Amino acid sequence: MRSLQSEIEQHGARIFELVDQHPESLFSKAGFYQRMMALSMRDEQFKVQMFRFVDVLPSLRKSGDIVQHLEEYFAGMHNGFAPAIQSGVRVARFVPWISAFILRRNVSGMARQFIAGKNCADVMKTLRKRHAEKIGFTVDLLGEAVLSEKEADEYAARCLDLLECLVRETQGWTDPLGKDSELFPVLNLSVKISALYSQMDPADPTDAIAHLAPKLRPILRRARELGAFINFDMESYAHKNITLKLFKTTFGEGEFKDWPDAGIVIQAYLRDAEADLRNLINWGRARGTRFTVRLVKGAYWDYETIKSRQNGWNCPVYFQKPESDVNFEALSRVLLENESIVTAAFGSHNVRSIAHAQARADELGIDRSRFEFQLLYGMAGPIKRALVEMGYRVREYCPVGQLLPGMSYLVRRLLENTSNEGFLRAKFSENVSAAELLRDPKELVRQNRANLPEATIPTIAEDRHPKNGASIESPPGDIYENSPLVNFVYQETQEKMRTALREARNRFGEKYPLVIGGEKVWTDKLTPSVNPSAPKEIVGYVAEAGIPEAERAVKAARAAFDKWSRTPFEERARLLEGAAAIMDRRRYELSALEVFEVGKPWAEADGDIREAIDFCRFYAERMRQIGRPRLTQHVPGEESYQHYWPRGVALVIAPWNFPIAILCGMVSAALVTGNTVIMKPSEQSIVCGAMLMQIFEEAGVPPGVLNFLSGRGSVIGAHLVDHKDVDLIAFTGSREVGLRIWESAGITRPGQRELKHVICEMGGKNPVIIDSDADLDEAIVDSIYSAFGYQGQKCSALSRLILLEENYDRVMERLLSAAGSLRVGNPEEPGMMVGPVIDEAAYKRIQEYIEIGKSEATLAYQAKEVPPEGYFIPPTIFTGVKPNMRIAREEIFGPVLSVIKVRDLDEAFEVANGTDYALTAGFFSRSPADIDRAKAEIEAGNVYINRSCTGAVVGRHPFGGFKMSGGGTKAGGADYLLQFLLPRVVTENVTRHGLAPEETPEYRDEFLWPQR
């Protein structure tokens, strides 16, 4: 008996033989497309620019814009192809409309390479041709990202229309093999689940299924009546578990339980694919009806790796291409071994993967009529033909739709075709030998492992800067690794959060003391902290400090300063790392507390704890970098070292909107630099403050070094700001209070030692501009999130959306329906985007602003349904807003968005910069020149291009603004700690009678005061 490998080689050789009889280049359409792809494969920079240009082109309406983008993308390229490209650009400038026409036609041609038709009638031409070639089809409706329920309903309706049309047009078509045809209905529709529900949140599968199932049922019902097959496509990892669960739920329902014409995709590049497949098979056996699995490698490899790197998540995909190939083969085997319940559809263009499935099927005695190969429209034509000739069943995946929605699909295909790792490129462009292409991928995995030293084999926390780490000197943010966000895609993490919420509820009403000089202090007054979603619920009570406690705290901090300031920075850094480790351990508990105390949705609460952990770790590392005295300049005979001393007693006054992160950020910076601290949390988040105190106590903060004082800002806050023994004030909060502190700190009181230093972070009135060529799928999702995420209560939140006349209507139509689809409710439930505002005062103030908005501008949207109890403000959008109106100038701090229409980009920048604030700003555009302008011109401490304007990450996005937004400091940035320190230089003449040491070390040990 021959080995499986030789069987595979034989099958593969036969496919290649047939392929070579009809030679065809990788790209069946010659001309422009072929030239572009060939260039892309030779030149990475060209490839990036070309794909970006292709991506933006369909959204450009005017010929002049097309030529301008062409120039912006390509004119500055400095490489071997530059002369040719630049002369093309020059010609284009003279005759823009002809050039635009030609470019459009060529790019449309490229898209037509992969998109089988604009609509049903159009796609039928292709389907008929394929039918004659004995190739079946599955159609897939291309769509824009679905941003609203209106768009989701439209997608569902289009699916139904397509089914009706296709059934009419394919009447009388028979199975090409004439055998086992009952397993393979002629009419086959592939459905994208994410297009059916706009608010799908991985953390909330129950909600997703509750919305998806009713939309799917009519499609399934009709498909069943028409004898059609429905396949669930698989998209990004975030949607995988919901898609699997939806499949099992709907096809487990009585109505569909005995219906075999249903399929789902398994992606072999996922590490957990085998577990999912086996789970599906077990489900199928229990259900007792056949179903189909389309096995693919997966289309989102780049996206998944980037996303998981950004969030610090375990990467769900394999890192080595041959690992995906090995897994594909392992899963092929599982599928074929379970042929009695599952029909296999192998979705691959890779001859090795295909030949393996064929050889395995032979080995298991499965007739070739009982499974099929599926390939994409526009790719690998000769392989399809070869498979048909060999008597296999072949189905083509045919996307249908317009050019604009088709762009993301087109770019995925272009990436796949030009990928260094891809089979098609190797075979059809680089003519790699058949023997090489048919090698066992296991051998390649082994070989790769043997060639790489163990340490360099990418692991989950692998090489963090593979592409962008161009400079030799590492940037400041690289000195540490951000803590990963919790990924709520997993059932396990969802469960942990639910348990933490239950436990947090059980602790409602607990009482917490002040902590002064290491002692727990109770006063005769307790401040209650309420749940803004249900104000009758008291989350906890904290003892309320008055002036006597404030005085006691200053004394304790002053007394502890002497020793703490002389404690080596390494010890102080370790204290922060200890606190970070405790927060990591208590992560879910702390997040749950935030859900209740300040109304944060799950992911926002988790983001806050992550930020607190990051602050501790980042500042610990930064302190290690700046802690040692450093030589100022090499000069013979003299040594000068600069180093830092702490300032003294720091008063930290924090807001409630990032109740642990901001408090912890300011406290940890003050502590690690050797200051002693009085920490005053916001009155609305005192339990979070008490919790942070517990954490630092557990981490071992010495008595008096950190003192916890909860109380009224107007009483103890004001008293301490003016106190002669307070040397430093770190404040984050409203402009009103911030300016008062700034002024008051400027007065020198009798007995004061130091000039008081104020670190002051205040609010914003943050603009986002959407340029005329912006990708609206992204711009609208991100704008909605920036404006309404955490109810618009982030100082970074978007509050002024600036739209150009040119695309105003297009944006508004989608924006309003997207806002209308948001989930508003108690954030205890996962997946809520908009929860309650913080308290009754905020509720009233925001309502007042809404009334002002109604009198100044036009109320374009306001959500109708909000929970009756709790401080819920419906997401609200005003249009017709002018820059001088109050709702366009004053910070509202709630879910209220003002839309300002402007003539052009000049006016957009003018409006964006025309407020008192300069905190964050966003700009969405695909014009490199406009992006450069935004980078240079927008007045904001944090300018975000083509992404949301909230969610700064420690070390990555040092955060803070200027003008009336703050004093120009950057929390989470390289120089933040310097704000808490006094620089000092010690110079020593080291010459003795003309003799000086030859070498001067760059660093000295820390200058600590002599031990007493």
Ligand SMILES: Cc1cc2nc3c(=O)[nH]c(=O)nc-3n(C[C@H](O)[C@H](O)[C@H](O)COP(=O)(O)OP(=O)(O)OC[C@H]3O[C@@H](n4cnc5c(N)ncnc54)[C@H](O)[C@@H]3O)c2cc1C
């Ligand atoms: C009919 C059909 C339907 C499809 N439906 C879906 C679907 O629903 N969902 C979906 O996600 N995809 C789907 N795909 C797309 C499919 O995932 C890609 O076309 C396919 O992965 C290409 O694989 P290949 O075997 O043809 O080529 P190969 O060149 O052998 O494999 C390329 C694939 O290897 C993987 N890969 C690349 N680099 C690495 C690396 N460094 N480490 C690990 N793995 C790597 C990627 O998955 C890449 O796509 C479908 C494909 C077909 C043919």
